[in-house]
Amino acid sequence: MGMFDYVRCSYELPNRPAWAKVFQTKDLDCELATYEITTNGYLVETGGIDGAASVPFTGGLRFYDGDDTKWVEYIAQFRRGVLIPPIEQAQPDGSLPTHQPKP
Secondary structure, X not given: OOOOEEEEEOOOOOXXXXXXXXXXXOOOOOOOOEEEEOOOOEEEEXXXXXXXXXXXXXXXXXEEEEOOOOEEEEEEEEEOOEEEEEEEEOOOOOOOOOOOOOO
């Protein structure tokens, strides 16, 4: 299983199940820290002594929630801690949805 971090997402997620409240990720520091994706699309670390601190993360962030009977996973791209929309829901096999070109 290993270590992970928690992710709360205030940013709108596609098809978010009501039971998905706090997610996990292994794409950050894996120190059981808590991060938030704010409604404005910023990645911040929460729960510190000084409150929320911006995180200059660049790259893909996969976060997920579930158990043996249900699972949801999302992929978000960040540049220097700022979300590059959209956040996409992963397919059951973990891949991204196939996009159709717009006419």
